[in-house]
Amino acid sequence: MVSPFETDLKWETLLKYGTRQFVKRKTAIYKQETMGEGFYYLHKGLVKIVTSTFKGKDRLVNIVVPGQIMGLQTMDQQPHFTTAIAVKNAVIYHFSCKQFLETLKVQPELLPLLTQTINQKMRxxxxxxxxxxxxSEEQIARLLLNICEDFKNHEVPLTQQELADCAGLTRITVYKILKVWKESGIIEIKNRTFIVKRPDMLQPPHLTACTTHPV
Amino acid sequence: MVSPFETDLKWETLLKYGTRQFVKRKTAIYKQETMGEGFYYLHKGLVKIVTSTFKGKDRLVNIVVPGQIMGLQTMDQQPHFTTAIAVKNAVIYHFSCKQFLETLKVQPELLPLLTQTINQKMRxxxxxxxxxxxxSEEQIARLLLNICEDFKNHEVPLTQQELADCAGLTRITVYKILKVWKESGIIEIKNRTFIVKRPDMLQPPHLTACTTHPV
DNA sequence: GAAATCATGTTAATTAGTTTACAGATACCA
DNA sequence: TGGTATCTGTAAACTAATTAACATGATTTC
Structure with a gap:
């Protein structure tokens, strides 16, 4: 799922404590089940957070946009329970947990920032x-709307498979739904990126009219 | 979902800062969308955490057993995004966020307790x-196993409907599966409580043999 | 610039799970 | 103690989504 919430948190002020890293597209930042020694701030690029479910199928749980935090799980000395993969070349800042906890002791006003961030992830x-x-139709509609909101424009930089992984559906189902929407002009597909033309048509009340089945 | 993890956190040592409350069965402790001024520690009883989904159907996301925390969402001055309902008469301790944050400032060693608790919920x-x-069969199997582990015995104090709400299935589906398991002696149902007789049979590899469909 | 890899387009068959509907059993309350 | 409410048992019809299979088009990569 993509965040339906705004990011007005102020992690930027802490960048001086972090170490900058460059991550290439399709590279993992951290992996599920591995131990991590800190968390990350996404400065530029785009990162998807996936979790490997019981049957080995991946599930895309979150798309991280610049300004957001990822990998907080390790605050607890626990292995990561998700994998973070850059979908675009990314610039990230790494924070050591130990150091962050030290900083927190001298600057307790940072705590709300932490709880806010965690709560957002929880939501x-x-x-x-x-x-x-x-x-499934409504799910994908909401998904697209959320993504649009996140990216401020109406382009969706995800493949059909990734959309399917977001919702826990199959690619075929996603394809069928997108096809109908494409035909009715709600979205436009050009060279593998969707553009949502009529976000209003994806709003709950309008949706019932669209059926995923051929007449 | 019911917690698959142990609770060896030490919130008990903080009870002196909380105010004790008694909650009757079927009563809400806090409600989704309402503002809360703190969080709760469950001392005795049993509490289910439900969330009202888009279509108004409830989803049971967590069962809180004694020793655990609930309602941490309000740490962030945000409305609760779940509802907590006692399924057995309960004794709880209420902690004011403000006061807890004050305590945290003088006792920063409490922070790991907080992050652990939150991480557990996230998991x-x-x-x-x-x-x-x-x-759905595997889901319910894991659900029962987790619940058994939580309660240390093999009795499951949930109705079929609640099990269905846990997994996001219908009561009929749950019923069908339980019927098969009852017939093959894996579980026993006497006056509206399940007892898991053969937890081993609910483990993943064994399950494939059981079909939910009549031969 | 050719080969290999990855993403999309499309169909048909299958099936798992839902919906609906109702009867019987058990608990609760007052 | 009776009445209401809640929970379980069961069947049949339906449908949405999955699986499988393959063809085409677009990017990487060497």
């Missing part, structure tokens, strides 16, 4: 769970 | 998401 997960009560 | 949510990759 994202909970939203992903709630989404399962919707039809 | 629970993520597990619930991952479960969707499994068949």
């Amino acid at each position: 994202i997960l909970l939203t992903a769970i709630s989404m399962k009560a919707l039809t | 629970i949510l993520l597990t619930a998401i991952s479960m969707k990759a499994l068949t």
